[in-house]
Amino acid sequence: MARFDHREFLRLFEPKLVSVLREGYGLQALRADAIAGLTVAIVALPLAMALAIASGSTPETGLHTAIVAGFLISALGGSRVQIGGPTAAFIPVVFVVIQQHGTGGLILCTLLAGLILVAAGLLRLGTLMRYMPQPVITGFTAGIAVSIFSSQVKDALGLEMDQVPAEFLERWSAYGERAATLQPAALAMTVLGLAVIVGLRRWRPKWPGFLIALAACTLATTLLALPADTIGTRFGELPATLPRFEFPRIPFERTLELLPSALTIAFLAGVESLLSAVVADGMTGGRHRSNGELVAQGVANVGSALFGGLPATGALARTATNVRAGGRTPVAGMLHAVFLLAFMLLLAPLMRYVPLAALAAVLLVVAWNMSEVENFRTTLSAPWGDRLVLLLTFFLTVLLDLTIAIQAGVVLAAFVFMFRMAESxxxxxxxxxxxxxxxxxxxxxxxxxxxxxxxxxxxxxxxxxxxxxxxxxxxxxxxxxxxxxxxxxxxxxxxxxxxxxxxxxxxxxxxxxxxxxxxxxxxxxxxxxxxxxxxxxxxxxxxxxxxxxxxxxxxxxxxxxxxxxxxxxxxxxxx
Structure with missing residues (x-):
């Protein structure tokens, strides 16, 4: 019987930062990582606030998540260039958890998800993620995109609503009932934000479109004194303080009730982070440690929860931005978190003027990118079993629940596979x-x-x-x-x-x-x-x-x- 090699086992979880420091890290590498970290921080700043607001939380919560979890993912992760933080994939499940169980319920979910991810990494389950059927991934990703789009209609149109229903059909019914309260100023800011983002992507793709769109809409709203809701009117002034190790009471007695949501968060975090790491490997020629990456994601989510933050994972768009900006070591991701902290401390008084419609425009673009329309259309031309899995996962994600959608999609994909194998x-x-x-x-x-x-x-x-x-x-x-x-x-x-x-x-x-x-x-x-x-x-x-x-x-x-x-x-x- 082969002897257990504990050193080889521990090497599976060795952070890439340790490997980089062992190889030698010089001033030139630090300069390149600093430029990349600053670039990613500029992209992440509006995204972190927009994602937090869309999830039913506050803007500073998104920033705290990007700072704490982003730093830990880069420092402990199994990828050299992975950038972590809150992502759009979590919006539907986080929104529902906050509505039903409050902030304490979300913190418990995030803690449980972090522990699940750590356990999955230690059990070396990272390699199993590659067996997730592509129609399931495409289906729930497109479904999440539709959910994000529908969640932004209120702010994009400036509708007067006390609360947005969590269910898809009820939400659109409520929109229809409140359509007469549309604010032209909010709609104008949404259109302006979309025009700036789309225009810059076409003619100046290297410019930070999200941040420029927010700045343009903020200036227009302030100078023209437009009656549009802003971060300040809804949330007050953002605190210009360090994230604090403080959170509300956690309802541990509801652990079993919240466990399905925690499993969903862990699943999304694991899949998205490993997919992002694979794409990053293709861009850099490197090779990530999947199980070490899962452990790092787990620790980062536990850390985010302990500071009252949201779930976090590897973010594909920010990781790609990091690579294109010249980042080649985990130091770039760590500096991205440091720069975000500096922005929050220095710019917090100004962020109160950002119109919510501009943040809605940012998320509408994120939803479109996430939908992967071409990939969805291509999968619809696949064999009947794959089409059925895709459509079932998509509609269940939109109409019911992401947890049910993933479970049903995977089970149906397994039955389709068994049928095909039996026929062969x-x-x-x-x-x-x-x-x-x-x-x-x-x-x-x-x-x-x-x-x-x-x-x-x-x-x-x-x-x-x-x-x-x-x-x-x-x-x-x-x-x-x-x-x-x-x-x-x-x-x-x-x-x-x-x-x-x-x-x-x-x-x-x-x-x-x-x-x-x-x-x-x-x-x-x-x-x-x-x-x-x-x-x-x-x-x-x-x-x-x-x-x-x-x-x-x-x-x-x-x-x-x-x-x-x-x-x-x-x-x-x-x-």
């Missing part, structure tokens, strides 16, 4: 049609016909092609019903079965039992390594005259001939 398994007495056999089909057909022509009288042979798992095991149930006259010996050729599970072994045992009751000797030939090991471990053993194993088809024919009392020349080719 073929039990055939014909020539060379078994799925997965490959090679020249005409030549295989000729070989198969030649082999079957040399079978002794009273011997039949069937071939299985494909994985014999629980979704396909029932294909053996009616095998004996295909004979007008039961043979004396049945050869089951399994050279083309790469994998078998417990259900497959159970199906073989049941087939052997039915053969025994009908007086048929069963010979299983050509077992590959994995099926051979599983069959042996599950004690499906030889029984003379009832069940036999042969290493290939030639030996199976010889054995069958001896059983029926007649010798036959074995075929030239074997399993």
């Amino acid at each position: 398994v073929e039990v055939s007495a014909g020539a060379g049609t078994a799925v997965g056999e490959g090679g020249d089909r005409e030549r295989d057909a000729d070989d198969d016909l030649g082999q079957r022509a040399q079978l002794p009288d009273g011997v039949e042979a069937y071939r299985i092609g494909g994985p014999l798992f629980f979704g396909a095991a029932n294909r053996l149930d009616n095998l004996l019903d295909q004979f007008f006259e039961p043979p004396k010996v049945l050869i089951l050729r399994m050279r083309l079965v790469p994998v078998i599970d417990a259900s497959g072994v159970h199906a073989l045992r049941a087939l052997a039992g039915r053969c025994h009751r009908k007086g048929i000797a069963l010979i299983i030939s050509g077992l590959q390594d994995q099926p051979n090991r599983v069959v042996a471990k599950m004690r499906l053993e030889q029984a003379p005259g009832e069940l036999h194993f042969a290493s290939d088809f030639s030996r199976a024919v010889k054995l069958a001939a001896s059983i029926v009392g007649r010798h036959a020349k074995p075929p030239a080719s074997g399993d």
